[in-house]
Amino acid sequence: MSVLEEKDDGNVKNGPVLFSDQEDKTEEAKKSFIEIGECTYGNKSLGSSGQHEQMTCDCHENWDPTSQKNLACDDDSDCINRLTSVECTNKYGTCGKDCQNQRFQKKQYASVAVFQTEMKGYGLRAEKDIPDSSFIYEYTGEVIDEEAFRKRMVQYDEKNIKHFYFMMLKQDSFIDATRKGSLARFCNHSCNPNAYVDKWVVGEKLRMGIFAKRTIKRGEEITFDYNVDRYGAQKQPCYCGEPNCIKWLGGKTQTDAALLLPDGISEALGVTHKQEKQWLKENKHLRSKQQKESSSVNEAFVKSIEVSPLEEGDVSRVMGALMRSQNLSITQKLIERIFLTDDSYINTLIIRVHGYKTLSQVIKAVREDDIELVKKILIILSKWPKMTRNKISSSQIEDVVKEINANCEDEELKTLSENLLNEWGNLQMAYRIPKNVSNGSSGTPSFFTRSTRSRSPERSQSNEPIEMEDDSLPEGWQVAFDPNTQKPYYYHLELGISRWDRPTKVVPKGPRSKSIEPPKRTNNHGSSTPRGFKDDELAKREEERIRREKEEQFREMREKERRLQELILQSQKEHEEKKSLEEKLRLEKLEKEKERHALKKKDKKPKHDKHSKDKKHSKHSHESSNGASRSSEVSLEQQWTKLFANYVPNLIKKFEAEVGRDNIKGCARELVKTLTEKELKKHPDTKAPKELDSAKLKKIKEYCRAFMDKFLIKYKAKHDKKRPHSTKEDGEADAQKKPKLEDE
CATH class of the missing domain: 1.10.1740.100 (Set2, Rpb1 interacting domain)
Incomplete structure (x- = not known):
């Protein structure tokens, strides 16, 4: 039982059972397996997060002079990576080296120990109080595919291995901690757990962590619900002793319990466990008709959910779930919630929390399986507030939409993608000219080579662009490094324009304007007056007119580049079609040539036995065909x-x-x-x-x-x-x- 009665000043209250007095068996337990700090993978594709673009946050370095630690991205920050279950890395981002959102990479585990339980074998307890939502331990092991998982289930069953340590990482990837793993493998099951498992994106891999569901007291056993993501070959009795205990683990009982959605998904879809359990109770007799036994998500239940538009508190949960979702039905429902959201402020928040990058990954994952979902995503993108091209360019979603536009056959999809590309094409890049670049008319700006990204605590926390040298750029173009996107961008100082893609031509500057000399004004005495406010205003207007002319010329140039790109794509497509047609004609010609040779051979044979041979040939072909069919059967x-x-x-x-x-x-x-x-x-x-x-x-x-x-x-x-x-x-x-x- 997890609850006992404690007396405090004569009052009786409930509290967790504590096992502080039990002998520490950690070293003894470590002899039963090989301890590994990170998962091993059967092949490179297993456990992939699907996020090949680096997910950077908007936080900045915050060095504490006393502890010499970078406090960026901590619990109290609004780090978009932390909110969406993504870890920052030292190589990318503006938050600096060794920020506080690197718990998996730094193995910042809670203080725990293994002890011997009465009925469940080894268990894991807290050696110190663990605050609510804290990272406890990473669940490591051998990441294997589904075929290997099924084989090992049978093998372990045949070897009479009583304890199983499988956990599903993705639909096709499973963590097996039976032989290799971490102390997290000793966490036992409870139908009323104090911890939960959650998937995090760390670089290009998904990793599974155990987190505190509430404050866990020192000496308390750490437990989570096996029926969410952990599997056993045969059903086993449950010894958790909770009032809501389902009595069994594994088998049909576990399959039924596992149909309930994990915490993160249910919250993102806006449903409660009470709703899930009520639905399961009402539809339990139809379970076998609804889905396969191996499925970990009840498809019928997910489809029955009526979702609502997002509110401010839903944004990070939905985007985090969408980033890690491997199930098409769940992805459809999450996209539906975003689709129903018309509030411009909420949509701005979605964009901030990796909105463009996440939807770009969803399109890549589902575009061949669900065209209607792709259409819905394009409509969402068209509704989002647009002021600059920065996030669109850095997310590379424009390339994904261009590919859809070039290859799709659906007219509606083609129209949606074309309209979106035209709308994005009219946006300008927002950029800042580096501080050391003068905007004056004389002299060439000085440049210095980009220095290392890592900053010391004493260095400035400025987020200014870093200039870079590049003598091969066309006249007038300069290059700087944007810390927000981790990419170089190109700007034309004189025209006041910028772009992400490397320029290849000199921007036409148009006719040069003559220097404006404001007319002199005289007073009643005939003496000239000094240049006044009206003269300055006149000069500003002329400068504005020249700027607009240059912007128009630049837009025309961009439009020509776009049309040229379209012509190149069209030419490539026509060339491929021509090659395909030529290949088809060549094969037809070869076939006809074979038929002609066959007819010539027949004509050379004696006439008297032609009929009989044709009969034999026909009979032989028929028998050969039947024989091949029988052979297959x-x-x-x-x-x-x-x-x-x-x-x-x-x-x-x-x-x-x-x-x-x-x-x-x-x-x-x-x-x-x-x-x-x-x-x-x-x-x-x-x-x-x-x-x-x-x-x-x-x-x-x-x-x-x-x-x-x-x-x-x-x-x-x-x-x-x-x-x-x-x-x-x-x-x-x-x-x-x-x-x-x-x-x-």
Whole structure:
């Protein structure tokens, strides 16, 4: 039980059970596995976060002179990375080196110890108080794919390994901490846990961490809900002792419990656990028809959710969930919430919390699977407030939309993407000219080479651009480094314009304006008056007119570049189509040439036997075709026969003492034949797997047991009557009366 009664000044109150007096078994427990600081991966693609662009925050360095620590991105900050479960890295961003949002990378674990529980084996307890929402430990292990996961489930079951340490990282990636892992593997299950698991983006990988769900007292056991992301081969009794305990872990009970969405997803979708459980209770009888048993999310439940527009507090939760979501149904619902949001302030917040980058990744992930969702995203992008091109360019979403526009066949999608590109094309870059660049008319600005990004505590916290040298740029263009996007940008000082892509041409400057000499004014005495306010205003107007002319020239140049790009893409497309057509004509020509040679050969043969040979050829082709078809059927039949033959004899071998070796062989043949016929009937085009999974094997065991039970009844009845003519054939004949195999 997690609750006991404590007396304080005569009052009785509830509190957690504490295990501080239990012996520390940490060193003993470490001998049962290999401790690793980070996950190992079966291949490079496993555990990918899908975020290939660096996710940078807007925070700035904040060095504490006393502790010499960078306090940027701490708990009290509004760091957009921290809000969306993304860790900052030293290589990118303006928050500086070693900020406070690097807990996975720095292994900033809570103080914990392993102890021996009464019923659950080892457990993990807090050695110091752990505040609410604190990072406790990373769950590390071997990251494997689904095929390896299924095999290991069976292997561990056969080896009678009682404790399982699997956790799903993605739909196709699982963490196995059975042989290699961290102390987090000793966290036990509870139906009323004090911690939870959460996925974080760290660089290009997803990593799983355990976080405090509430304040955890010193000596209290750390637990989380296995039914969210952890799996076992067979169901096991639950010993958590909570009032809401579901009694079992694994098997159907765990599958039902796992249908409830993880905390982060349910909050992002705006639903409560009470709503989820009520829906599951009302629709439990339909579970098998709704989805596969292996699914970790109830698709029918997700589709039944009616979402609402985002409010200010929902933004970070929704964008964080969207960034890590691997399920299309959940992604659709999250996008729907953003789509329904019309408040310009909320949409501005979405843009700030990696909005463009996140939607860019969603489009890349779903564009071939859900065109309607892509359309909805483009409509969202068209609604978002637009003032500058900065975030659009740095997120590279423009390239994604250009690719859609160039390759899509759907007219509506093409129109939406084209309108969006035109709208973005009219936006200007917002930039700051480096402080050491003079805006005067004389002299060339001085440049210095970009220095290292890491700053010491004593250095200025300025976020000014850093100038860079580049003598190969066209006349008038200069380059600087933008700390916000971690990219160089190019600006034309005289024209007051900038761009992210490297310029290749000199910007036309237009006619030079003559120097304006304001007319002299005279007073009543004929003396000239000094230049006044009106003269300055006149000069400013002239400067504004010249600036507008230059901007117009620049826009014309950009439009020409855009059209040229479109022509290049069109030319490439036409060239590819032409090559495809030429290849098609070449193949047709070769085919005709073969037919012509074949006709020539036939004409050379003697006429008297042409008819008979044609008949033979036709018969041979027909037989060959039928033979190939039969060969394919036999091939599939042989595969299934071989598969079942590997299992069936062992499953019924225990009956050999009762019915004899010959009868067992006959029963095995009959069982293999029957099972093969049923599989070919249900799945005529499906190849047999290399081995049976645990669910299938269980059904085969039950079928074989039922078959042998009926066979034994017949067999014993005959022998009780002591028929002298009872033979092996009788036993085999009885095997023809088979029990019905349940459909999967």
